[in-house]
Amino acid sequence: MKATLVIKGISNLITLKGENRPRVKDDLKDIGLIKNGVIALQGEKIIYVGEGELPPTITIDDSTIVVDGNGKTVTPGLVDSHTHLVHGGSREHELAMKLNGIPYLDILAAGGGIHSTVKATREASFGELYEKAKKSLDKMLEYGITTVEAKSGYGIDDFETEIKQLAVANKLNERHPVDVVSTFMGAHAIPKKYKMDSDKFVEIIIDEMLPEVAHRGLAKFCDVFCEDGVFSVDQSRRILMAARSHGLIPRIHADEIVSLGGAELAAEINCITADHLVAASDEGIKLMAKKGIIANLLPGTSFNLQTGKFARARKMVEEGVPIAISTDYNPGSCPTENIQLIMSFASLIMRLTPEEVITAVTINGAAALGLEREIGSLQVGKIGDIVIFDSPNLEYLIYHFGINHTDKVIKRGEVVFSKI
Numbered sequence: 001m002k003a004t005l006v007i008k009g010i011s012n013l014i015t016l017k018g019e020n021r022p023r024v025k026d027d028l029k030d031i032g033l034i035k036n037g038v039i040a041l042q043g044e045k046i047i048y049v050g051e052g053e054l055p056p057t058i059t060i061d062d063s064t065i066v067v068d069g070n071g072k073t074v075t076p077g078l079v080d081s082h083t084h085l086v087h088g089g090s091r092e093h094e095l096a097m098k099l100n101g102i103p104y105l106d107i108l109a110a111g112g113g114i115h116s117t118v119k120a121t122r123e124a125s126f127g128e129l130y131e132k133a134k135k136s137l138d139k140m141l142e143y144g145i146t147t148v149e150a151k152s153g154y155g156i157d158d159f160e161t162e163i164k165q166l167a168v169a170n171k172l173n174e175r176h177p178v179d180v181v182s183t184f185m186g187a188h189a190i191p192k193k194y195k196m197d198s199d200k201f202v203e204i205i206i207d208e209m210l211p212e213v214a215h216r217g218l219a220k221f222c223d224v225f226c227e228d229g230v231f232s233v234d235q236s237r238r239i240l241m242a243a244r245s246h247g248l249i250p251r252i253h254a255d256e257i258v259s260l261g262g263a264e265l266a267a268e269i270n271c272i273t274a275d276h277l278v279a280a281s282d283e284g285i286k287l288m289a290k291k292g293i294i295a296n297l298l299p300g301t302s303f304n305l306q307t308g309k310f311a312r313a314r315k316m317v318e319e320g321v322p323i324a325i326s327t328d329y330n331p332g333s334c335p336t337e338n339i340q341l342i343m344s345f346a347s348l349i350m351r352l353t354p355e356e357v358i359t360a361v362t363i364n365g366a367a368a369l370g371l372e373r374e375i376g377s378l379q380v381g382k383i384g385d386i387v388i389f390d391s392p393n394l395e396y397l398i399y400h401f402g403i404n405h406t407d408k409v410i411k412r413g414e415v416v417f418s419k420i
């Protein structure tokens with residue numbers, strides 16, 4: 001079997017080998033580390049992973065790209081399973097308000113926050129949104145992200161803008177090396193027009209928007225911002241159940257600020273993930289563990305909102321909840337594409353070990369997008385999405401924080417980023 005790409009002499013090859021399912025408890029630490037590792041690809045697929053030299057059954061010739069992995073740490077491509085990638089504008093003008101200690105829900109009530117992004121996104125053309133999101137995607141790739149989830153949700157009641165966001169995400173998925181998986185999130189905020197009758201907007205989402213999004217094949221998932229003053233548990237349930245009946249997979253922004261019962265709802269209706277969970281109750285965490293619902297944790301958002309409150313990651317791990325970690329890249333509460341920084345936050349602030357962190361952004365991140373059979377670990381038959389970090393070991397990657405450790409990124413068997 002001829003290899004088209006080989007990485008040899010890898011100081012630390014982190015394979016995440018094992019079953020194609022989200023890892024829990026002690027399995028989160030079982031990263032399948034191989035010292036002096038070698039990996040071979042043919043086209044976009046992995047054909048060999050092992051230690052030392054390639055076996056005689058795998059051949060190379062002049063056309064094979066051979067990369068030296070000495071002194072490097074190699075991992076599966078990182079999966080960012082929660083972002084608001086496509087949007088207009090930016091919100092640096094809110095920094096002063098934040099520094100004055102004004103809480104997010106107050107900024108929101110004053111017409112700021114998401115409402116200002118909604119305005120900018122509505123005003124932006126398809127081309128403008130595409131170019132802005134592409135720039136972010138280029139940055140994400142440089143940080144080692146090879147698959148990203150992208151939500152709509154800045155059109156809200158302006159359905160045309162919702163469609164425009166999803167169309168941009170789909171176009172980027174076609175053209176950009178990074179795979180972009182789309183989520184419809186019309187239920188991201190209560191539009192001003194429906195402030196006094198939010199049920200009416202829920203009806204519009206269910207009766208008009210969801211069928212159209214599903215019919216046009218624009219999204220794989222449906223998400224809801226279940227929060228005090230946004231969508232109630234009952235409204236979220238109705239939207240997500242309707243989404244499922246149209247073939248969209250439910251996920252949920254749950255218990256970010258107030259312990260509302262979002263984690264419990266995620267378990268009740270089998271969401272693929274519940275995200276944020278800063279205020280999730282003990283009971284909610286237990287139910288998620290029981291049902292195997294992935295907790296998608298976003299420590300960058302807690303950091304940036306300066307609440308001092310982070311999701312109880314250690315408790316979740318102990319209870320057996322599968323955890324993923326994502327950037328939550330968005331223009332308001334987490335304006336960064338730097339998933340490596342978020343990984344350091346996950347460890348330094350949420351007390352996860354480097355092994356748990358890398359699992360959370362690879363195989364568990366893949367599972368958070370229903371892609372654990374294709375990506376997320378380096379095993380024969382899987383897609384060759386690989387990051388080569390200029391880092392002598394995994395701990396160093398987490399410890400030396402805030403910088404970009406990426407040396408090369410391989411997407412579907414091709415080198416798509418290389419540090420100069």
Ligand SMILES: [Zn+2]
Pocket residue numbers: 082083084253328
């Ligand atoms: Zn979000």
